[in-house]
Amino acid sequence: MAAILTEYLDSFVRSCDDKKLIAIPLAVLVLSLLVSGFVFATTGAPVKLGMEFEGGTMIAFETQESAEALELAYSAHSIVDARKTGDRAILQFGPMDGESQSEIEKAITSKYSSVEIKQIGALYGKELQTQALIALCLSFIGMALVVFLIFRTAVPSLAVVLSAFSDIAIAIGFMNLVGIELSLGTVAALLMLIGYSVDSDILLTTRVLKRRGSPDENIGRAMHTGITMTTTTLAALVVMYIVSTFSYLVTSSVSQINLLSDIAIVLIFGLVADLMNTWLLNTGILRWHVRRSTPRRRRT
């Protein structure tokens, strides 16, 4: 699959001019920014905040009862949502005082088995929000600095930073579209994305700037390596996503591992965006830069 994709992409990149190459990913970027901007305007956050950032209580356990029955049973408390995957029920409560909290916990732990509880105070959630935002910004700035230190030229460095930014923006836009909440797991995934996305960009930029041969040739070779890298990672992530999310289809009592499932799905979409951003956006900018700054005879 990777080979077909590489071949197709390679010939597409060769046949298109730089403007067109750059235009496609930029359009997607603008679209995702619009989606997130709309969400920001309506909710005050660029992506729906999960329980860890909003505050509240999540309780999961094994039961044969239906989600509706459970929602009714705990309707006296500030229940927000009740879901079931296989034999596991997941109840989501809004913030509540310590006493009713303990009461519910006691009731559920004594009645059901395989109980998982997670409770975050609203104040602490707020604090986590700020910290996550700071971490994300610092990570991005740190990454940008390292990239500038490595290449020491403005345009190629900017191209790398722009495509990393675009990866994250598209991943967030995707989260909004599909309805994935921001959790500690998804924050981790966005940070990981910074690391992963830069890998292939650095490979591309190094190959094009520091190798002899025509830009198109170098791009083609880098693409060969880069797409292999991304597809291996994608393969691992898809497997991780399936195992952590859909194991209950095999054995219905098995729980989802939300943290790994969140990380995997956001990374999968981030990396698909990265394929586009690296091999269209970054490549387009880089090729334009190289052709502009080297004599015409280099052109093929």
Next chain:
Amino acid sequence: MREEEVPKGLKNDIRVWLLIAAVVLSVVMIGPGYSAEEGLNTDLNYGLDLEGGSWIQIKLQGAVTQLDADISMLVTEIVESAIDAPIEIISVTGDEGEGYSNDGNTVTFTTSTYVSGLQMDLLGLGASDISFSDDTSSIVLSTNKQTLIMQYLSKALNTEVVPLFVGDGVEYEIRTAVSLEELQTLMVPVGGNVLTGSGGDVIFREGVRTETRDMTRDILSEKLNSLGLKDIPVRTVGEEYILIDFAGTDLTTAKEIVEKPGKFEIRMQTTGNESVHVLYGDSIEKVGIVTQMDGHWNTPFTLDEDGAFALQKIAIETGAIADPNSHLLYMYLDDNEVYGAPLSYSAASALDEHPIYSWQASTGADEDGKTQADQLQIHLRAGALPVNVVLMGSGQVDAALGDQFKRQVVLAGLFALLAVAVVVFRRYHQKEILLPMVGTSLCEVIIILGFAGAVNWQLDLPAIAGIIAAIGTGIDHLVIITDEVLYEGKLPSTKVYMERISKAFAIIFAAAATTTIAMSPLVVMGFGALRGFAITTIIGVLIGVLIARPVYGKVIKVVLDKAE
């Protein structure tokens, strides 16, 4: 792991041996073993989400600030509310500046009611000299500003306020939740304000001093130990959080342990329903085992020096040494009375001479007395938390679920590796490349796990996600090396090969540097779960770049040479 497959040409390479040593050492650290009861087991520590247990995160409420106020207004506010009559300030002597003064101040004031020496002493402002004539009390009070502010605030907020001298100023630690606005409002009647720093911003921060935080942590730790819960880690997170992991305990029990008992205090009755503070639980040094003496059940406990002197001082001041039966000793837990009894006559008369360190709280002769003594033992031993705390977050994963997560994670890891292997094989169609690549990845996993075992790290789900992230970038890097070596489709001469390897490593180091930098904010900021994730990712990337991947570069050359 793959040492027996290392071809001869590599035997002289120190990096190869380094990798082998690291892998062997790691295997020792992981300590895999097999026993009939437990099946396959290792020395690795697992986090709560894989082992089962619960965690609780609490926030210490408080504020640290610098304040100033007017001395005569402070005295007026404090004394008037205590004696219920207006006073008139005659004079204030001494330095009235913001800073700390050793000399203190002398405040002279008069009032139209009778004021007793005891009344003044109980305010805790300092020594006073009272004269009463012509229906007017004239009082000369030796005090200082920090004591006045401290007493004023602790009364107004009903909490402990601890002044500390910092540089040329006084810092007040208020041990309950108070906002800047509340504090500012509170300072208005005493002509005071919250001081501003040189930059023009107010000197006020929420939270408590590091020492107070650590004291709270230690008291909690001790409390857990005394309940027989050894090895329960009580950690501080940031300046104002304390995180407690209860392995193998459910959340309900964990909360009960942490929440009750809470703030322990001994007070002594003054008159009627009034009582005065003697000491907090942190003055209780040792609590003995419940014993029966003369048919009565007893909980013995020992006070530290401060506590023993405080008790003597108060007993003398309230008159308990002369008349114990009208000055009972009360013990409070979270402001609920848990014990109340008079001093014994022998103790009362002894206190007249010297402080007493060893005490026994007698509870009665019957079965009820024994139960009460047992309860009291826990309350006393628990000690007081010096600050108010509030639950910020908590969680629980029960052991069966943890076990299931563990199995699932291993399964996910194995399948992921398999998927990667399939993609790599489809790309290169050579098992000579596939085997070293997968082998290198496995080595990296083993070394990361070995490292975790060596530093006694708790492997939890975020940490495992970190390992997966490190391995993911690892495979990427191995692909870069491979493609670089096979740049023109064929294996080059050694000289060209070395050049290419260094080119490949230039890319890899750059990529590793960005990943490390991108993760480091999380390590420093230390917010709970993601910290473990960031640290494992960084360690994994470093192990890969410095130990495992260079060897892969060597091995792939030898292996491909042979294949050709």
